[in-house]
Amino acid sequence: MTMPNNKIYLALVMSFALIGCGGGGGGGGSAAPAQAAEETVEAVAEETTEVVEEVETLVESTAQSMQDLVIPDGFSFDPITEMNIDIDISNLSTQRAYVSIYSEYEETDSGTLAPSGDHKLAGQALEAGVGNIDIVYADGVEKVLAEIWFYDGSDPIQKELTIDDNTFYY
Structure with a gap:
């Protein structure tokens, strides 16, 4: 108005x-x-x-009270989603590593995923290639990017995760 x-x-x-x-x-x-x-x-x-x-x-609207509202099954007034991510790359490496989780990223011409630093949801160090991280993000985000960096300077390992597939195993 x-x-x-x-x-x-x-x-x-x-x-x-x-x-x-x-x-x-x-x-x-x-x-x-x-x-x-x-x-x-x-x-x-x-x-x-x-x-x-x-x-x-x-x-x-024709609704006159809360009882008149029609709410679809599965609708939640909570605008956030929680995810628990299990990470285990101990079969690949047990050296020092750090995982970052991003809600926005795009595919580059070379086929790698480039995360947006402004949309980093969480990060933590892995111990012996293993870690567990809880994240909270806006409802409507369908995938997140998990990116594991090693301290030796090698290229990161990347994996897209969903609520249904929230594990990062190698």
Whole structure:
């Protein structure tokens, strides 16, 4: 509802600016700027009315109480998801390593996954190639990326994980 009001204020400011700029040095005055300002205000008011009517149409509901609401099976008002991730790469390596979990990443041209550092959910050191990490993330995230770095400078091991497949074994 604040958006339509902003348009009205903008139209009013613009119309005052146009009216204030009229005339000039010695030339014949004209009512055209004032008329243009009035037309702009009318057009914005008309747009505002249309937007408000659209919003009111979208918000309409027949529910009169909480008991009248229809909620689909499995719907949760809790906007977060929890995941417990088991990591065991002891068959591959028991050297010092660190795991990071990311909610956003993209595939590069070379086929590797490039995580977004702004979307790191958690991280911890692995002991002898084994670890367990709990994460909480926004509902709607379907996959997370687990990335294991070794302290020797070698390339990381990566794996996409889902709630159904939340283990990282090698």
